[in-house]
Amino acid sequence: QVQLQESGPGPMKPSETLSLTCAVSGGSVSSGSYYWSWIRQPPGKGLEWIGYIFYTGSTNYNPSLKSRVTMSVATSKNQFSLKLTSVTAADTAVYYCARMPRYSGNNFDYWGQGTLVTVSS
Amino acid sequence: EIVLTQSPGTLSLSPGERAILSCRASQSVSNYYLTWYQQKPGQAPSLLIYGASSRATGIPDRFSGSGSGTDFTLTISRLEPEDFAVYYCQHYDSSPLITFGQGTRLEIK
Numbered sequence: 001q002v003q004l005q006e007s008g009p010g011p012m013k014p015s016e017t018l019s020l021t022c023a024v025s026g027g028s029v030s031s032g033s034y035y036w037s038w039i040r041q042p043p044g045k046g047l048e049w050i051g052y053i054f055y056t057g058s059t060n061y062n063p064s065l066k067s068r069v070t071m072s073v074a075t076s077k078n079q080f081s082l083k084l085t086s087v088t089a090a091d092t093a094v095y096y097c098a099r100m101p102r103y104s105g106n107n108f109d110y111w112g113q114g115t116l117v118t119v120s121s
Numbered sequence: 122e123i124v125l126t127q128s129p130g131t132l133s134l135s136p137g138e139r140a141i142l143s144c145r146a147s148q149s150v151s152n153y154y155l156t157w158y159q160q161k162p163g164q165a166p167s168l169l170i171y172g173a174s175s176r177a178t179g180i181p182d183r184f185s186g187s188g189s190g191t192d193f194t195l196t197i198s199r200l201e202p203e204d205f206a207v208y209y210c211q212h213y214d215s216s217p218l219i220t221f222g223q224g225t226r227l228e229i230k
Contacts, residue, residue, distance in 0.1 A: 063216075096165055106217075107154075107156035107213070108168065109177070
């Protein structure tokens, strides 16, 4: 059974850089069959896709966030990461990592439990 | 950018009733890339229907998906207490861009 677990910062202040890591167990980030994704959900609101990364390091980002987002993958640690620069209160959300199979409609079949990131001055 | 509009925003029904949830795309999309999720309070979304009509592993057959082009439907034939949740549709296009509908809240009447 694949499991994903997000880890990240406590409360953040505006203008800081958000760094999150997703540890994968029961599967390998080096598998060529999956993309590894980040999705966020502001409190009480809907879902927003942030981007995804392939084990080769190839990435695709949501154009609305592209200028502030960087994703990376650490195959030796079986984990992948998200950096979001210059955060504001609008970046307050639960951040999820998820697995996206490449050949099954590009949806998200396994999700982490999510981690709440609060940005406040 | 394809916009997904879900309706209704909130649906109030009783256990045992049938629920019909709609997801409308701003332009025609491929069934292959249309997905439905269920999200319960305090939990991550979970995969429900992929390819517009295929149930994910372990999903009971009271859940069904249908539609094509711009109009897609999630039907729950007989509501169980555990089905009351928020439902999202999602689409992938080749930009690549992944978008979600705003969600339909299914609540107990």
